[in-house]
Amino acid sequence: MLGFRSQTPWSGAGAEPICGDAAAAVVAARKGMETPLTAVAEAFEELARRMEADGGELRLGPFGDTCALVSVLFSCLGMAFRFAEIEYVAKVNDLIGAAKSYGTLNDILDKDVENDCVKKQGSHSRNLRRVRLGLGLIKVLFEQFLSTQECSLYDAATTAYGQVCAPFHSWAVRKAVGAGMYTLPSREQLIVRLNETDCSVQKEMRRYIDASSPIIDYIDNLFLSRSISLDW
Numbered sequence: 001m002l003g004f005r006s007q008t009p010w011s012g013a014g015a016e017p018i019c020g021d022a023a024a025a026v027v028a029a030r031k032g033m034e035t036p037l038t039a040v041a042e043a044f045e046e047l048a049r050r051m052e053a054d055g056g057e058l059r060l061g062p063f064g065d066t067c068a069l070v071s072v073l074f075s076c077l078g079m080a081f082r083f084a085e086i087e088y089v090a091k092v093n094d095l096i097g098a099a100k101s102y103g104t105l106n107d108i109l110d111k112d113v114e115n116d117c118v119k120k121q122g123s124h125s126r127n128l129r130r131v132r133l134g135l136g137l138i139k140v141l142f143e144q145f146l147s148t149q150e151c152s153l154y155d156a157a158t159t160a161y162g163q164v165c166a167p168f169h170s171w172a173v174r175k176a177v178g179a180g181m182y183t184l185p186s187r188e189q190l191i192v193r194l195n196e197t198d199c200s201v202q203k204e205m206r207r208y209i210d211a212s213s214p215i216i217d218y219i220d221n222l223f224l225s226r227s228i229s230l231d232w
Contacts, residue, residue, distance in 0.1 A: 036072040037194045037204040043069050044211035051218065058105045058218055064096035067131055073138055076193040080157070080180040088134040091127040098124045109222050118223075119232055129232070132219040137164045139212050142205040145187075153184050168232065 043066045051058045071092070074085035095108075102108045105128065112118045112125040119126055137160050144156035158181055166174050185193065191201050223230060 035195045035204075036069070036076065037196055037201065037208065040069045040073060041204050041207035041211060044208060044215065048211050048214050051214070056218075058215070060095060060102050060104055060108065061099040063105060063215075064092060064099055067092045067135065068096065070134065070138060074134075076185075076190060077153075077157070078183060078185055080183045084134065084137070088131065091130045091134075094122075094124060094127045095131065105219065105222060109226060113226055118228060128219065129223070129230075132216060133164055133168075135212055135216055137161065139209055139216065140164055142209050146202055146205055146209075151187075153187050153190050154181055157181055157184055 047058075047062055047066045050062055068089075071085055071089045074081045074088060098108060102111070102124070108124040108128065109118070112120075112123050117123045117125075140163055141156050141160035144159045145151055145153065147156075158178070161177060161181075166177075169177070191198060194201060194204075196204060220230060
């Protein structure tokens, strides 16, 4: 669903297995999150502060740990985003494992550029690009969700998918995603799943939007500064 492959997006076929220390990190990140949206927003605010403290450099370890939390948000969206969750976690899992060998996001781009494998299936850079799409998908979904009180989760998710992921998908995948959107929970059900109120959910979604924006921009610029387009 995040632009990974042209297959039916409601199955986990082909997803990379989650194993070892990286799997443990993802599981640990998701434990004890009574209010997952708040936890994710706080984590991205801390990540943005770390990036600023490190002179604008984003370290791979903290980045992977923070991104692992976002999988909970995909879970709250139900079966419609199950495939996206599986694929997203697999990509985050790869980056968490890569943190043992690479210090920063810049490092993995430099290495993959050197090896001419940035866009190669399974490369760290390609997985980084896919994780960035996942972060952007949630961001745009939240922006749409907050646009009006009348905006349904279906409308918000459909718009977000159309903007972020659909350009990279075949007609068959786009059609399957569209059908799956009808299984999304209602606006009210999502708020309950997030353990928020109508008031608090607006505050926490806005926190995520604001905190994730510089991270997303930073990742985009990593590619663009190397003359690598974002149309893949």
